[in-house]
Amino acid sequence: MLEVTDLAYSYGARNAVQQANFTIHKGECLGLLGPNGAGKTTTISCIVGLLGEWKGTMTMNGADFCPTKRQTDRGRLGFVPQELAVYQNLTAEENLHLFAKLHGLRRQQRQQAVNEKLELAGLSDRRRDLVGTFSGGMKRRLNLVAGLMHSPSLVLLDEPTVGVDPQSRNHLFEMLVRLKSEGVALLYTTHYMEEAQRLCDRIAIMNEGAVVATGTPNELAEQIGEPEADLEQVFLQLTGRSLKDL
Amino acid sequence: MKSISVAWALAQKDLRSFLRDRTALVLSILVPIALVSVFGWIMAYAFGGSAGMPRVALHVADFSQSDKSTQFLESLKNDDSLKIRIVKVAKDADSVDQGAVQSKLEMLIRDGDANHVLILPSDMEQQLIEAKIPRLKLLRDPGRAMEEQVIQIALIQTSTQVFGEIFFTDAMDRMLTKQGMDAQSIGLIRTWMTDIGSTMNNFYENNNSGSSSVAGAADQPGNRPEIPETQNDPINALDHALNEPSSSSGSANESLLGFMEDLMPIEAKNISPPDRGKQVTYQQAQSVAGMTVMMLLFALTSCGSVLLTEREEGTLKRLFSHPISWNAILLGKFLFVLIIGLGQMAILFTYGEWMFRVGLFRDPITLFVLSFTWVVTGGAFGMFLASISRSSKQAESLASLLILTMAALGGCWFPLQMMNLPTLLDTVCKSTMTYWAMTGFQNMLWNQLAWHDAKVLQALGWQCCWAGVLTVAAIIFFRRNYCRG
Secondary structure, eight states, X not given: OEEEEEEEEEETTEEEEEEEEEEEOTTOEEEEEOOTTSSHHHHHHHHHTSSOSOEEEEEETTEEOOTTTOHHHHTTEEEEOSXXXXXXXXXXXXHHHHHHHHTTOOXXXXXXXXXXXXXXXXXXXXXXXXXXXXXXXXXXXXXXXXXXXXXXXXXXXXXXXXXXXXXXXXXXXXXXXXXXXXXXXXXXXXXXXXXXXXXXXXXXXXXXXXXXXXXXXXXXXXXXXXXXXXXXXXXXXXXXXXXXXX | OHHHHHHHHHHHHHHHHHHHOHHHHHHHHHHHHHHHHHHHHHHHHHSOGGGXXXXXXXXEEESSOSHHHHHHHHHHHTOTTEEEEEEOXXXXXXXXXXXXXXXXXXXXXXXXXXXXXXXXXXXHHHHHHTTOOOOEEEEEOTTOHHHHHHHHHHHHHHHHHHHTHHHHHHHHHHHHHHTTOOHHXXXXXXXXXXHHHHHHHHHHHHHHHTOOOOTTGGGSGGGSOOOOOOSSOHHHHHHHHHHSOOTTOOSHHHHXXXXXXXXXXXXXXXXXXXXXXXXOOHHHHHHHHHHHHHHHHHHHHHHHTHHHHHHHHTHHHHHHTSSSOHHHHHHHHHHHHHHHHHHHHHHHHHHHHHHHOOXXXXXXXXXXXXXXXXXXXXXXXXXXXXXXXXXXXXXXXXXXXXXXXXXXXXXXXXXXXGSOOOHHHHHHHHTSHHHHHHHHHHHHHTSOOOTTXXXXXXXXXXXXXHHHHHHHHHHHHHHHHTOOO
């Protein structure tokens, strides 16, 4: 579905991403796993079109894909940023209506999408409440469905579970599993091993801006020569035990 | 002791944090320095300073064009309180249609090009030859009473120098007549004043020649000029004339003005646009326009900083991920600023009109055109600030610095027309967008000019230039600082 080849991006002299290669297939969840500062968010930002002048190539379903330059390409993606990117002074319904409208949905489609996504997030009974009055978990759920208003075939999620309690996290996972089952491809960045283990079909481990290994958890364990190793051991083996924060 | 130690540790933490925020540090030093400099600079010209009191502009039309009128004009020019501007009148004054010329002079005031025009009559020299005080004519804007007092004083001084003794006798006659004294009593007072003058002369002459003082001689009954007991006792009448305030005067200023008008033989004519409210003063119009222009700039700037808030909260990132253009996002913010700005203006003007009756809604089209233009300009300024700032805190500090400076320079706080600004400062003031906003609103409020008048169009044009430049700059910086793509 989406193929990223030799993706590279620099913030001035610092190379944030260098020669990142991976592919995401339909209905698959690819986990982008890496320590803080590994280049996960930069990679997602390049794909979403938030950053320009990146190097490399991207194709979607075989065709050239450049969301930085083409609005239509941006419209094919769903994006869930790490921040709670919803308007606190609007109601849940108003937020979703806005994002649906920005994706060009007509009134009737919009209303249907809003109802569906509120249902998916379990927020139907709070639809007319201001987001500012929501708990952290509710805001996270709303943040997630706000990126799904136009029913994209590929959704990019940048650490969507940061600061969420186990119940809400579980609810979020259920939502993502449901999306996968509907054929939606997911690119999921995280540094939580258990999340990646539970949700992702394949994992791309990033380190210092490069994708150092890709595969299922079992394949990755075999790659390091320890078939019994769990994901954390694989991760530490591939990225080293020293701190990576830049 | 422990509390003090904790407090000191917390203070140290805040100090470190403050000192490491270089922008806040620079602005905290720069803002007060800039404001002190600008206000110090401006105020030096606002209320005197080394250059003395600001000069009041007086336009003079010399219909006489005689030696005496020239002498009068030269004397006026030498007065430090006045800035004389000569209105050219044809050499052959007799051939001039004085009525038509006066209409043009009145138009000068009505259009706000002049506040006071002094007309020296064509028979000025002839009147003086006949030992009469020529009746000067002053066309005036009634809302400029403060400046008129300065003009009256200067005219009295000039008249004293040019007309000599005749000025005082004439002034006394008029004042006593006004107080209801009959001609006979006035004649007696004149005689008495002449006698006092003679006595004083004798005193000085005797003193200078070394003879005994005649002091007290006037107190002796025989030396005092005989004044008959009349029904209108001239001494009391004189005392009354000089000490009793005019019953028509309502305030200290009006009283002083009335007294000076009595003293100075000037035929004054009030010229003001027909629709201007009678109770409106120039200061009121200045305040309403000045505060509106300045406060709206603050409001629009704070609306513009919504961009920064969105960036800080991450919602801007989400907007960028949608299939919409960046320009549409910027335009959306600009529209928001415009709507808020127009709403605020409507509220401010409605309240201002209700409170001060300055005639804001007399010409709603002009009011709308001026308001809309200023909201667009102020909105562009707000967007520009938001596009160059890194955080909303930085934008707030920059806004305070720039808005207060521009408000002072643009005349929002005190009228620049009353200052004698040096060329450099005058140019600086005229280069601010607040100056042109003030000019537009003042022309509408005070001079009752419509939006299509050349002066208002000029003010609108300069604001549009500012709006254009700021919008382009905002787009460039927005793309550079917000859209890495």
